[in-house]
Amino acid sequence: MTNHWIDIKNADVIFIIGSNAAENHPISFRWVLKAMEDRGAKLIVIDPRYTKSASLASLYAPIRPGTDIAFLNGIISYALENSRIQKEYVLEYTNASYLVSPDFAFNDGLFSGYDPGKRNYGDRKTWAYQADANKLPKRDKSLKDPNCVYQLMKKHYGRYTPEKVEAITGCPKNVFIKVADLFTSTCKPDQVATIMYAMGITQHTVGTQNVRALAILQLLMGNMGLAGGGINALRGESNVQGSTDHGLLFHIIPGYLPAPSAKDHPTLEAYNKTTPQTADPMSINWWSNRTKYLVSMLKAWFGDAATTKNDFCYNWLPKFGKPSPFILLFEDMLKGVIKGAFYMGTNPVVGSPNANRAAQAMEKLDWLVAADLWETDSSIFWKRPGANPKAIKTEVFLLPAAASMEKEGSISNSGRWAQWRYKAVNPPGKAKSDLDIIDLVFKEVRSLYNKEGGKLPDPILKANWSYIPEDGHEASPHLVAKEINGYTWQTKDQMGTFMDLKDDGSTACGNWIYCGSYPGPGKNLMARRGADDAPNNIGMFPEWAWCWPLNRRIIYNRAAVNRMGEPWAPDRWVVKWTGGTWKGDIVDGGPKFGPDQKNPFIMNNEGVGRLFAVGKALTDGPFTEHYEPMETPTRNIMNSQKVNPASVIINEVAGQFGNVGQYPYVATSYRVVEHWQAGAMTRNLTWLTELVPDMFCEISPTLAAAKGIKNGDRVAIYNARGRIKAYALVTERVQPLKVNGRMVELVGMIWHFGPGCAATGDACNQLTPSIGDANTMIPEFKAFLVDIRKEA
Amino acid sequence: MSGKAFLVDTTKCSGCRSCQVACKQWNNLPGEKTTFFAGPEYTNPAELSAITFNHVKFFPIDRSYPDKPLWTIMHKKCYHCEQANCLRACPVEAISKQNGWVVIDQSKCIGCGACENECIYKVPHVLGEDLKKYGSEQPLEKDKSYKCHACTVNKRKMPACAFHCPTGALTYGDRGMLLKKAKARVIQVSADYPHVMLYGEDQFGGLGVLTILKDLPEKYGLPLRPKPIDIKKAEAIRDTYHLLALFTFGLPSLKRVAYKISRSMVG
C-alpha cells in the first residue's frame, strides 16, 4: 500500500477491483464503512460475482474475469475525453507533457520493438523521451505536441469507448458510465479516491499492466500522495509484505534492489552501471543511492571478509542464470534439475497452479524438508489420491515448526507497518521457530563445509552469522532485526536513517528500507504502541509501531501539495510547507527541499509519475492494452493479438491450454474468510469447518438449469489439466454476462481444499494453467476455462 | 431491561462470521458437523442449536432493484425479550433475568422443551446428546436447554461476539444510546434502502437485540407485531403440566410430550 489501512477512512470514493476485501481483509471494512458513514464516501465494487464486498457497495459493476484493462482503459478514456483530470497535478507531477521519441509506435496490439520470434520486446529504445541539449526530457506544457504523452494517450485510450468496454467485459454500458463518472468525480483537487486491489488484479498474464492502469488513473485524478488516496495492494498474508521487502521474489533482493544476473552483472561495476541516473536538477532520483544499499548489505552478510579490494564479496552473491519464478521451479523439478526442496510455510499441492503437475514434479525430488505445524497436503504428497507411494522415492522430513503465537518477531502489514509481536506460549514438544530452524541448519551446513570442503565454501564459511545472544541458546529475532536496521562497522552503533549508509564498507545494513526501525540498543521502534494521532489528525498514529521508509505513513506525500506547498485537500492534509519547513508526515525525499525545488515521485529518475512507462521498467508495453487471458471464451476485439504478446509460454505445457469449444465456461478462483490460503491451518479447526466444510463452486441459476444441476448437487469440473469434484452453490449472485454478443457463464471456485488435513476436498488448482504475467510470472489463477457436469 | 443492548446493523455487516466463531471460542462450544451449506447461500448451520448460540444468516439475493441488488446478511441470536415467552413458559423457573438478560440455569432445567416451543424466534434448544465442551472435560448435558446468555456466564465486560465484530455491524452498549444511534442510521441509509427499518424497539416489550434491517422484517422471518404469551395462560399451562408431569417418570421425552399436551389443553 502506498497508504495504509486506517487511511481508507479519509477517502471520498473507494474503488475495489480484483479484491473481495470484505471477505479476505475483513478489518479493512471497518475503515471503508467509517468513510461511508462519516464522510458519505461512495463504494464502487467491480467483480465477476456479487460478493460480500458488493453487498455493501454504493455501485456494483460485474465484469468477465481477465478484462480489467478494458474496463480501466475505458475509465481513462472517459477521463481524457471529458476533461475529468486534475490538470495542475497532471502537468506538474506526471509525464503528460513529456515528448516521446517519434519512433515510438503502436500497431494492432504491438508496441515498437517487438520480436515475434522471441516473443519479447528486446528492443525498448523507442520507449523513451526526446532529450534536449542538456539531456533533459523535452516537454510541451501546452500538451499540444502530437508526441507528448498526453496526446499519445488520447490516441491510445480513445479506442476504449463504452461500447467496446461493454462488449469485452460484459458490464452494461450504463453501469460502466456510472462507475466512470463517480470515480472521475475525484479529479477535483480536494476530492480523493482510494483504490484497493488484490490477486484478482495481479494473477493474470497482464497482472502488472492491470496495476499500471490503476496507477495511471490515480495520477490523472491527482490521488497519489494524498490521504484517502493511493494504490493499495491488500496483501494476502499477514507478513507477505515483510517477505517481499526482504527479497522473497526471484527478481529482487532485499530492499527492492534488482537481483543480479550472471550474464548482465558479473561484477559490482557492471551492476553499478545500471544505477538510475538523471541530469534533471528537479529530480531526487533516489535510486542513485543504490550502491550504498547493496554494499552495506554485503557488509552485513560477509562482515570482515567484505573489503573494497574484493568488491565487498559481490562475487559471492548468487546470480541468476535464468529467471526462476515459482512455475519454472516445478518445471526444473520435473526435469530433475532441482533435486531437493525446503518448504517453509508453503503448500504447493494445494496452492500451485496446475497442481497435479506440481505434485508430479515433487515425486522426482530426492528429498523434501517441510517445516510445518503438522502434516499438510504437501508433506504427504506421496500418498495423495492417485499417487503410488511405492514408486515415489522422495525422502520426506517433517520439522515441527512453531506457530505465530509461539515465537517473537516482526510482521509487516500491507500498510508497511512493521509491528513487533511477542511470544505468548512456548512451542509444544520439539517445535522450533523458523529462525531457530534456519540457524541450526546453517550451522550444520557450515560444519559440513568445514569438515568436507565443497565447491564454493567461502560464502558459507565466512558469512557474518551470529544470532545467539550472550545469555541465550536460541537465535534471537532482536539480533536479526538489529542487523536488518544497520550499524556502523567500526563502532557497531545502530543507525537511525539510510541517508547515512555508505558504499565504502563503513556501514552494514541488511535491508536499507528498514534502516531506522531499531536505531539503538533497546530502541525497537516496531514495538511502540503510542496511540496518539499526529497533529494533522488523519489516522497516521506515527508512534504506533514503525513503518518503512523512515516511518513515512503515506509515500509520495510530496504530491499531496501544490508547488507552493499548500495541500490539495486542506481538510485532511498529509504534509504542508510553511515558513520554509515541512509539517505533518515525514516528507518524501528529505526535508531540506521545498515543494518547488524537487519533483514528488522520487523513485523515478525523472521524478514525475509515469503515464507512459519509459525505458526498461516493463517488459510488455508503456501503455496498458487489452489482451485476452491465455484461455478465453472469445476473440480479442481490440487488436489481433490474442494473449499478452510478451507473456512467457512454457512449451512443455502448451498442449494443455484449452479452447472454448472444448471447455465453454470461464473459471476463476478465490478465497473465503473462513479458510486461510491453502487451508492447512484452518481445515483442522472444527469452528471453521462447521462454516465451510467442503470444496464448492458457485454457478448461476441459468448455467445450473442448462446442466440440470441443483443447489447442493455434487459436480465434476474439468479441463485438460485435471478433474475435480465439488458441491454446487447455485446462486443469483452469479450471472452470465453478454460478451461480444454471446452469453458467457462463470464457474467460481474456492481454492482452500486439498487431500490432507481433517476436512478434505479437491484442489481447485488442479485446473489452473501454468502461465504467468509477462513481468513477474505470477500465475494466471484468475481466468481459465473449464467444463462442468452433474455427478451421477 | 438491563439498560444494555446489542445493535445489529445489517447495512454494515460483511458476513465475516467472527461473531459466530468468537461465541464458540469463548463458550467452549464444539463445532457442528455440517455438509456443504445447510441454509441459504453460506448459512451454516441452518438454525441456532444447543451448541450454536449465534449464527449469521445469509438471505438469498433480491434483484428486484436492478441497480442495487439487495443481499442481507444478519447476525442472529437470542433477542432477550423484555416479555420473554421462554421465561413465562418454563415450568420450573430455570429461566430468569440476570441483569436484564434472559438466562437459562441448566442445573434447574428439566428438558421439557417449553422454551423451545414458545420462542417464536427458534432460539433455545434442548441438547439431544451428551457432549463435552471444546478443549475441556466439562459436560454439555443431554436434555438441558441452551442458548445465548449474553456472556453473563463467561463474565466478559463486552460480549465476545460484539467484541470481535470488525465492521461495527454488531455493537453493545447503553440501550437508549443505541436506539438513538440506530434511528439516525436508519435515516442516513434510507436513500440506499427504501424499506430500511429498526426492529426490536417495541416487540415483546422491547428486545435486548435491536436490528437495522435492509428491508421489511417479514422477509427475514421477524414478525412486526408478535404477541407475547399471556401470563395467565402461561400459568395455566404450567399448572396442567405439573399435573401431567407426575406421569412422566422423569423421562425428558415424556416431559416434552406432557408439555405439548398441556399447551393444547389450555388452548
Ligand code: SF4
Ligand atoms: S428470543 Fe426466545 S429465547 Fe430469547 S428471550 Fe425471547 S423468547 Fe426467550
Ligand code: SF4
Ligand atoms: S427446557 Fe423446560 S425446564 Fe428447561 S429451560 Fe426450557 S422450559 Fe425450562
Ligand code: SF4
Ligand atoms: S452474547 Fe455471548 S453467548 Fe450470546 S451470542 Fe454473543 S458471544 Fe455468544
Ligand code: SF4
Ligand atoms: S462479526 Fe459483525 S460483520 Fe462479521 S458477521 Fe458478525 S455482525 Fe457481521
